[in-house]
Amino acid sequence: MIDPKLIREDMESIRVLLKNRNMEKVVDLDALQKFDEERRDHIAKIDKLRERRNAISKEIGKLKGAGKDDSQLRQEVQGITDEMKELETGVEKLNESFNDMHLSVPNIMDKSVPIGKDEKDNKVIREWGKKPSFSFIPKPHYVIGTELGILDFERGVKLAGARFYVYRGLAAKLERAIISFMLDLHTREHGYTEVFGPFIVNDDSMTGTGQYPKFKDEFYRIERDGLSLIPTAEVTLTNLYRDEILNKEDLPICVTMQSSCFRREAGAAGKDTRGLIRVHQFQKVELVKFVEPESSFDELEKLTANAEAVLQKLNLHYRVVLLCSGDTSASSAKTYDIEVWMPGLDRYMEISSCSNFLDYQARRAKIRYRKAKGEKPALVHTLNGSGLAAGRTLAAIMENYQTSDGNIEIPDVLKEYIRA
């Protein structure tokens, strides 16, 4: 959620924002403003009425105690109650309309974000390493994996359906190694604390990070228990401090967690249908930071560098892309995608997405901190990024480390994790 004050005081900048994000049609700003005004007007009236009613009730109590007649006061209070009821039903509807629209207003955007329509307008910020050269035509990971018998898509389908897979032998082992390696790197060298928490969370958590209520179709929900499978450990990690007031001294808080991630991929029919790129269940190491507002853009650079370090140590060529206004997700103020080179697919593939949410998530999830004793709590800034998606990392290693005889070499940094 953006600061509701912006809606009242700086409508024009929101109008520009919506235009840049191609979301002009998503939010009706005039209606939003109207709902807000009416709703606040009603609330003020109700408060006045309640003040009067509280006073009368007190009076009645006194009269009763003294054994005196209170019928006149009772009559007056009846009128007040009726009026309040009417206003209250109005406020309920107004609040609902306002909240729905307020939730769909995207986050403000950083000045450094290029204005653009879609991924074509994204800006490549830097590249690292080089595309590897092969003396043969490199195969896509799903061909290598199937031929080696370590990726089994047919049995994945049998067990659960399309977009599921089974790892066998080296693939299973390699992914486990990748995850351990990444967690060790982030905790030993980048200052993150390793966390492990629920993969299944309640609706408050899904709402806190912005998955609900807008994108319900994209996630697996267990109706019977009112719980959902997390699409990313961002949900678990960011909601750790939901409804809490943190100490300034404890910031920044940097946490990392590996989890399975569950996505319905509802709108992805026909896209990336082969291989490990787009699947319903995959593993990922997530990085989340809670920081003071002043430092959040510096922290975004650091977080992105932390994710890049994984690829550097694996010696995988990648580029960092700054997403343009139209391609940045609604809750993010600035996003870098890290795209790894896939020789078999002959294209770059997103393997991490690092975002600064400013106070957008913190406001929803009520994550605050106290700057100094006696001061009112202020919202923290939250950031997150993949560090990295494990299944895609496995795919990238398979394609980049393939040999002419159809095998895969093990990257040096993973060797100590694979003591077969």
Add this chain to the structure above:
RNA sequence: GGAGAGUUGUCUGAGUGGUCUAUAGAGGCGGUCUUGAAAACCGUUGGGUUAACAGCCCCGGGGGUUCGAAUCCCUCACUCUCCGCCA
């Protein structure tokens, strides 16, 4: 899954429908006193809404009864104890 007991402000803990609309103690912060400290004494001590004071809201969440609810009713969640089941 069954039975019972709970959930109150930083903590402990009162409060079973009003007339001081949250006792009291501890802790924290400030002060007096002191060479300094302790003790003692005095004061202060949450979140939200609002331009702001006032007002209004918050006694696990939601709903209800009532002129009036921490207090009564319904419902859900969580915690504890016992039983059952179980990796």
